[in-house]
Structure formats: structure tokens, C-alpha cells
Amino acid sequence: MKGISTGWRDTLGRVTLPVCLALAFVLYTGFLDGNPGVSTAAWADRPWHLFANAFPGLLCATLLTVLTRRVVLSFALAFLGQGIVLGVSAIKMKNLGSPLLPADFRMVGQLKNGGFHLLGGYLPTNPLPYLAIAATIALVVLLARYEPPLMARRTHGRRLLSGIALVALVGTLFAGLPAWSHMYDKDRLGMQPWSAAANAGYNGVVTTLMQFRLQDAGKKTKADPAEASRFIAASDATLRQHMADTAANTRQTPDIVVVQSESFFDPAVIKGLEHDNFAPNLHRLAEHASFGQLHVPTFGGGTIRTEFEVLTGLSLRYFPSMQFPYLQMQAGVMPGMVRTLRSHGYETIAVHGNDPGFWNRTSAFRTLGFDRFVSQKDFPANAAPNGEHMPDSAMTDEIMAQLKNDGPPRFVFAISMEAHGPYDKSAIADTAERDAIPVPEGISDDAKLQLRNYIFHMRRADAELGRLADMLKQRERPTLLLFYGDHLPALTETYAKAGFTSGSDMLAQTVPYILIDAHEDGPAPRNGDLAAWMLPGRLMEQAGVHDDAYFALTQVVAPAMASLTRAPDAPAAPEDAALKYTDISMSNVAMLRMKRKLDPLVAQFATPDATVLARQPGQAEEEAAAGAGQ
Numbered sequence: 001m002k003g004i005s006t007g008w009r010d011t012l013g014r015v016t017l018p019v020c021l022a023l024a025f026v027l028y029t030g031f032l033d034g035n036p037g038v039s040t041a042a043w044a045d046r047p048w049h050l051f052a053n054a055f056p057g058l059l060c061a062t063l064l065t066v067l068t069r070r071v072v073l074s075f076a077l078a079f080l081g082q083g084i085v086l087g088v089s090a091i092k093m094k095n096l097g098s099p100l101l102p103a104d105f106r107m108v109g110q111l112k113n114g115g116f117h118l119l120g121g122y123l124p125t126n127p128l129p130y131l132a133i134a135a136t137i138a139l140v141v142l143l144a145r146y147e148p149p150l151m152a153r154r155t156h157g158r159r160l161l162s163g164i165a166l167v168a169l170v171g172t173l174f175a176g177l178p179a180w181s182h183m184y185d186k187d188r189l190g191m192q193p194w195s196a197a198a199n200a201g202y203n204g205v206v207t208t209l210m211q212f213r214l215q216d217a218g219k220k221t222k223a224d225p226a227e228a229s230r231f232i233a234a235s236d237a238t239l240r241q242h243m244a245d246t247a248a249n250t251r252q253t254p255d256i257v258v259v260q261s262e263s264f265f266d267p268a269v270i271k272g273l274e275h276d277n278f279a280p281n282l283h284r285l286a287e288h289a290s291f292g293q294l295h296v297p298t299f300g301g302g303t304i305r306t307e308f309e310v311l312t313g314l315s316l317r318y319f320p321s322m323q324f325p326y327l328q329m330q331a332g333v334m335p336g337m338v339r340t341l342r343s344h345g346y347e348t349i350a351v352h353g354n355d356p357g358f359w360n361r362t363s364a365f366r367t368l369g370f371d372r373f374v375s376q377k378d379f380p381a382n383a384a385p386n387g388e389h390m391p392d393s394a395m396t397d398e399i400m401a402q403l404k405n406d407g408p409p410r411f412v413f414a415i416s417m418e419a420h421g422p423y424d425k426s427a428i429a430d431t432a433e434r435d436a437i438p439v440p441e442g443i444s445d446d447a448k449l450q451l452r453n454y455i456f457h458m459r460r461a462d463a464e465l466g467r468l469a470d471m472l473k474q475r476e477r478p479t480l481l482l483f484y485g486d487h488l489p490a491l492t493e494t495y496a497k498a499g500f501t502s503g504s505d506m507l508a509q510t511v512p513y514i515l516i517d518a519h520e521d522g523p524a525p526r527n528g529d530l531a532a533w534m535l536p537g538r539l540m541e542q543a544g545v546h547d548d549a550y551f552a553l554t555q556v557v558a559p560a561m562a563s564l565t566r567a568p569d570a571p572a573a574p575e576d577a578a579l580k581y582t583d584i585s586m587s588n589v590a591m592l593r594m595k596r597k598l599d600p601l602v603a604q605f606a607t608p609d610a611t612v613l614a615r616q617p618g619q620a621e622e623e624a625a626a627g628a629g630q
Contacts (some may be wrong), residue, residue, distance in 0.1 A: 014150060018065065021075040022058055028079060029054040029206070032086045038204035049189060053204035056173060057082045063166040066159055069149035076143055080136045082206075087129065089205045095421070095490040096300040097507060098569045099200040102213045103323030110327075110358060125425075176213045184210045197569050216321045223591035229601055231585035235556060239549065242556050243605060246546040251522045254478040254543055255403055256341070256411045259468070260307060261392075261461050262419045263454070264485030265511045271499045272440030278455060279512075281466030282483075286514055290525040290542070293510035296532050299567035300421075300490030304359045307415065307486065309532035309565075311368055312336035313551055314594060316533075317565060318587040326364035335596060337536035338369040340548050341411045347371055349402050351414040353379055353390030370413075374398060387426045387457060389417035392464040399468065405476045419457040421490055423450035426457070440498040447493040454489050465514075472518040479518040482539050484532075485511030487567075507570030515542060531565035534558045549605035550593055557582055 030040040030050050037046065038053045057078050064074035089100035151159070173180050184207060191211050192199040200208040232239070267278045277283065297316045298305040305316055308325040313336055322328050333339070338348050348370045356362045356375035365373050376390065383394035395416050402412050424446060428434050437452045465483050472479040488495075488509055495506035502509065513535065517525075522542055530538065537551035537558075546552070564573050564583060575583060592598040 017150075018071050021071060022061075025058055025061065025075060025078065025082075026050050026054040029057060029082055029086075030204070032083055033204045033206070034086075034090070035201045035204050037202040038207070049203060049207070052184060052189060052210075053207045054082075055183070056170075056206055056210065059166065059170055059173065063163070063170055065150065066163045066166060068144075069151050069153065069159075070143060070147045071150045073140060073143040073147050076136065076140045080133070080140065083136070084133075086205055089200075091123070093197070093200075094492065096302075097492055098196050098299075099205050099208055101196055101323070102209060102216065103321075106324050106327045110360070173210070174213070176216070178214070180210070181214050184214055186211065195569050195571075221318075221320075221587075221591065223588045223595070223597075225588070225592060225597070225601070227585060228588040228592055228598075231582075231589065232553070232601055235553065238556050239553055239605060243546060243549070243552045246541045246552070249523050249541065249544045249546065251544045252478055253345075253409045254480050254517075254519075254522070255409050255475075256346070256480045256482070256539065256543055257399055257403070257468070257472065258310070258411075258413045258482045258539070259395075259399075259465070259484075260303070260310070260413070260415045260486050261465070261483060262303070262416045262486060263421070263489035264416075264419060264458060264461050264483075265488055265509075267451070267455055267458070269500050269502060269509070270440060270494065271501055272442075273438060274501055276438055278459060279462040281462045281469070282512060282514060285466070285469055285516055288520065288525065289517070290515040290538070291527050292513060293529045294484050294513040294532060294535070295508075295510055295529065295562050295565040296485075296487050297565055297567065298487045299507050299570070300487060300492070303415070303486045304361075304364075305487075306532045310484075310535050311338060311413070313533050313536045313554055314590050315531065315565060315586070318590040319594070323568070324359070326360045329364060329367055332367065333369070333596070334367045335550075335593060336368055337540065337551075338411070338413075340540065340545065340551070342369055342371075344545050345408050346411045347408045348411045349374060349413070351395065351398050351402065351412060352376070353383070353395055353398075353417050354415075374402065387418065387428060387453075389420050392416050392418045392461050393467075396464045396468045396471075400471060403475065403477075403479070409477075416461060419454065419461055419489065421454075423453040423489065423491065426453040428453065428456055430456075440494070443494050443497050447491070447497070451491055451494050454491060458489075469516055469518065472516075475518065478521055480522075480539065480543055481516040481518060482513070482535065483516070484513035484535065487511065505571060507567040508573075515539060517542065528559070529562050530558060531562045533565070534562065549602035550589070550598060552605070553589065553602075557586060561586070 027040050027043065027050075030038050030043065030053065033039070033053060036042070038049050040050075043050055060081065061075045061078035064077055065071045068074055085100065092104070093099050189203055189207060189211075192202065196208055196212065199211065203211070266282065267273050268276055296306045297309060302324070304324060304326045308314070309316060312334060316322060316325065319325075342348055349372045350361075350365050350370045351374045352361065353376050356373055356377075361375075362373060379390065379394055379398060383390060383397075395414055395418075399412055399414050403410055434452050434456045437455045439448045439451050443451070469481055472481055488506065488511060492506065495509075500506070500509055504510075510529065513530065515525075515538065522544070526538075534554050537548075537554040540546070540548070540551055541555065560579055561582065564575070564579075566573065589598060592601070
């Protein structure tokens with residue numbers, strides 16, 4: 001009897017400890033998550049929501065227990081991992097208004113390409129989180145050394161079978177196997193797929209990760225060529241007339257400069273700053289240029305989303321699973337503005353004062369068709385940063401160095417860095433100038449500092465716009481200059497407390513664009529709002545490139561569709577029946593364009609210019625094209 005009693009107590013002890021640790025893990029996850037729907041205080045009303053939010057971590061802790069045979073060590077590692085995931089999500093939520101999402105894990109591979117320096121600036125300066133991580137790591141080391149095993153090493157195959165089963169469960173969960181949809185069922189838990197932030201507030205960060213992973217896993221939207229053909233046929237007369245009108249532009253072939261200005265917008269759209277002139281050069285130049293507001297597909301970050309739309313003319317609205325396009329593009333040839341300009345004899349050059357590997361730009365720019373990529377290592381050694389990043393003045397100098405008065409026309413696409421965040425750590429020499437910048441009342445001292453730091457650098461971007469435009473005007477060759485902001489800076493507290501004069505949500509607020517004809521010898525300026533994916537069609541028409549039917553189609557649909565482009569988590573824009581039809585039809589057209597299957601449907605609109613000598617692709621490009629066609 002004594003032996004049986006001792007064995008029973010021993011078994012109870014072995015079971016009780018993991019159960020208590022699992023319960024603590026569920027409550028700990030709710031506490032760290034902080035969202036009201038899964039907070040620790042909600043355990044009595046929503047136990048399943050708390051459990052679902054902690055389940056992936058529990059599953060990993062159980063697998064570690066089987067592998068190490070030490071339950072406290074395994075749960076300590078799970079506590080540490082869960083804390084890091086939720087901490088990173090909180091940082092992203094603070095800066096970008098969105099929680100961690102499955103696509104964000106692609107950023108891990110970018111840390112070695114200058115990403116850690118760039119993204120590391122958003123890490124907290126408070127030492128407490130790092131002390132907590134260090135203490136947890138020290139505890140893990142001690143447990144690994146001294147904790148006695150929970151189970152015997154040899155279990156007659158039971159550990160092996162359990163481990164295999166747990167690896168399969170973890171693997172299928174993270175792979176988004178549809179069977180897991182029963183656990184993360186949107187009807188049982190609730191789901192708001194249109195807003196990751198709202199969904200996290202209701203279900204928690206980890207559940208949101210799982211639900212969006214399950215929603216996107218294996219989802220492949222297929223184009224409908226028949227519907228695309230019907231839409232193009234219905235647009236036939238309008239499209240032909242538009243292309244005939246733009247063909248009347250027989251101007252001298254200009255050089256083209258595009259400046260994607262980091263986080264550029266006019267702070268005067270913030271309530272309380274309406275009467276301040278922060279962008280005098282933008283407003284001066286707009287009097288004789290095409291000017292308007294630009295709807296962009298991102299907020300606070302994700303520069304390559306706007307960049308991709310401008311370079312390809314494709315709306316990411318139609319590719320919802322492509323959160324970071326340069327990391328997800330298939331190898332081969334990507335149609336877009338760069339290749340169209342190459343076919344018209346342009347030499348194509350990208351300029352960016354940052355690590356060329358970040359965002360996979362080196363590979364992506366080859367796919368897009370750039371001849372050369374001038375990056376940070378190619379800038380002059382004396383191009384010292386102004387703050388944390390390469391100054392816009394150095395970028396302006398590099399743009400001018402790439403333009404020549406002889407040889408083929410040049411297309412220069414420049415990406416600025418000076419106004420990049422974070423804005424609470426910017427090293428500014430002239431603090432007196434910075435501190436004199438007006439800011440709205442009602443925001444915290446930290447928000448005021450961030451806004452002033454941003455405006456300090458944004459003013460220099462505006463000054464460089466003015467300097468570049470003035471220098472291009474003096475050139476012998478005619479030149480077009482397109483300048484636009486890629487997204488709003490991540491000044492979420494200021495936007496939330498002060499608001500915008502337009503009354504818009506910060507995720508739907510626009511940024512400015514301006515298209516300047518330096519010699520004013522082309523078509524008259526046209527003002528109006530556009531979406532980022534509509535810019536290349538407008539730019540090429542101004543340049544006299546008018547034989548690409550897809551880009552012409554983007555201009556035909558532009559007035560009605562511009563406002564549909566918004567950041568992923570923004571409230572959807574309203575659509576009536578006619579606009580909805582156009583939207584769906586353009587999605588089919590865009591998908592066919594991406595797959596290089598649109599040309600046969602628009603071949604009847606092709607009007608090649610026999611006077612233009614197309615540049616021939618090199619061997620590498622031919623091989624890439626052959627691979628893309630397989």
C-alpha cells in the first residue's frame with residue numbers, strides 16, 4: 001500500500017506542475033497581450049478566447065518538454081518567446097497602428113541587409129525590458145543546468161511518438177493547414193478580417209496571427225480572362241480615344257527623374273497647424289505643375305508597397321497576400337514603367353542612399369528592369385548623414401551626377417532616406433531651429449519632440465525639391481520631375497489627438513505628389529488626386545510615351561478609383577455597383593498583367609512608334625524572361 005500511495009502522489013505531482021504552468025502561461029499571455037478581449041481580467045467571461053490566444057505557445061512548451069524532459073525550463077523558454085512576440089507587436093502597434101501579422105516574419109531575413117540598423121531604432125530605450133529578457137535567459141540557463149527531469153530518458157517509444165505528433169501539430173499550425181480553422185473558427189471566436197488592429201483588440205495578437213495565417217494560407221485568386229476581355233471590350237471606345245489624344249504629344253523625348261520622398265507630407269493638414277507654411281517650395285512649384293493628393297497603400301512604413309505600385313502600375317489591392325512585394329515577387333521579368341521606358345530607349349537607373357540588400361532591392365530592381373543601382377556604397381565618402389540617415393542633399397547631388405546632356409535619355413528613380421523614423425532619436429545639430437517649430441496643443445511632450453524632429457527633416461526634403469527643380473530647369477535637355485511621399489510618418493499620437501483638417505482617418509490620409517515639366521514644353525499641367533499605381537501612366541503620357549494600353553487603361557479608370565487605395569488596416573472606401581464592377585474587372589486585368597498574359601487581350605490597341613529604337617535586352621535579362629515564361 002505504501003508503494004502504491006507513493007507512486008500515486010508522484011504521478012499527481014508530475015501532472016500538477018505542468019497543468020499549473022499551463023494555466024499560468026494562459027494568464028501571462030493575456031496580461032502581456034493587453035488587448036481587452038483577452039486580458040487576464042476576461043478569463044471568466046471568455047476562457048476559450050484566452051486559451052486560443054495562448055495555444056500556439058502552449059503547444060511549443062509541450063514539445064520542448066518532451067524534447068528536454070524539463071517542464072520548467074520548457075515553459076520558461078515559451079514565456080520568453082511569447083514575451084518577445086507580444087513586445088514586437090506592441091512596438092509595431094504603437095508606430096504603425098497595426099499588430100504583428102504573418103507577413104511581418106519575412107522581415108527576419110532582412111535584418112542582415114541593413115534592416116537591424118534601420119528597424120533597431122524603434123526598440124525601446126527603457127532598460128527594463130532588456131533586464132527582464134536577461135533575467136529570463138539567466139533563469140533558463142540555471143534550469144537547464146539544475147532542473148531534474150520530469151520523465152525518464154527511455155520510455156519505450158512513448159517520447160518519440162509524442163514528439164513526432166507534437167512536431168506535426170506545430171508544423172501544420174504554423175503552415176496554416178485548413179483543419180486548424182475549426183479551432184480558430186471566425187464564427188466561434190469572431191473575426192474582423194478588414195482590420196487586424198480591431199481583430200487583435202477582440203481576439204488577441206496570437207489569435208490574430210493564426211486567423212490571418214489560416215485565411216491567407218493556400219489562397220490563390222485566379223484571374224478571369226473572359227471577364228477581363230469583356231471589360232476591355234466595353235472600354236474600347238474610351239480607351240482608343242484616350243490613346244489617340246495622348247498620341248498628339250510629340251514633344252522632344254525628356255529625361256525623367258522620380259523622387260520617392262521618405263514619409264513626405266505637408267504637416268499643415270494637421271489641425272492646429274493649418275496656417276503654417278512647412279513646404280514653401282512644394283507650393284511654389286505647384287503653381288506651374290501638375291499637383292494633387294496621392295492615395296498610397298501603406299501607413300507609417302512599408303515603403304516598398306508604394307514603390308512597387310509606382311514602378312509597376314499594379315495595385316496591391318488586387319494582391320492581398322503580397323504584403324512585402326519585393327520579398328514575394330517571383331524571379332523573372334516584372335512588367336512595369338521601367339521596362340516600358342527601356343523599350344523606348346531609356347537608360348534606367350535607381351538611386352538610394354541605403355544598403356542595397358534591404359527590402360531585397362538588389363534582386364527586385366533587376367526583375368523590374370533597372371540597368372544600374374546606385375546605392376549607399378556608391379555615394380561620395382563625404383556624404384555625411386544629417387541625423388540618422390543619408391541626407392536628401394546628397395541624393396540630389398547624386399541624381400544630377402547621373403544625368404547627361406548626351407547619349408540616350410535617362411530615367412532616374414531616387415529613394416530618399418533623411419526623413420525616415422524613428423523620430424524620437426534623431427540626432428539634430430541645430431536644436432534651436434528644431435525647438436522653434438510650431439506644434440499643436442494637446443499632445444504629449446514625446447509626441448511634440450517626434451513631430452518637431454520629423455518637420456525639421458521634412459523641411460530639408462522640401463528645400464531639396466526646390467533645389468533639384470531649379471537645377472533641372474537650367475539643363476539643356478528637357479526633364480520631367482515627379483516627386484511624391486511614400487506614406488505618412490508614424491506620428492500616431494499626434495494624428496489621434498489632433499486629427500486632420502480633412503476629417504480623414506490617419507490610415508486613409510493622403511500625401512502630396514507633384515509632376516514638374518522643367519522646360520514647360522509638354523502638355524499643360526493637370527491637377528487631381530491619384531493613387532500610387534496610377535502615377536506611372538500619368539508620367540509616361542507627359543513624357544510622350546503613349547503606346548502601352550495597360551497604362552492608358554489606368555488613366556481611363558483613374559478618377560473614380562483613386563480613393564479605393566488605402567493602407568491595409570484602413571476602413572474600406574464605399575463603392576457603388578458601377579465602381580464595384582470596375583474594381584473587380586481591374587483586379588482581373590492586374591492579375592493577368594502580373595503574369596504577363598495581358599498583352600494578347602490589348603494587342604489591338606498597340607501603336608508602336610517606328611521612329612523609336614528599342615533597347616535590346618542583355619543575356620541575363622533574356623534568361624530571366626525565359627525562366628519567367630516557364
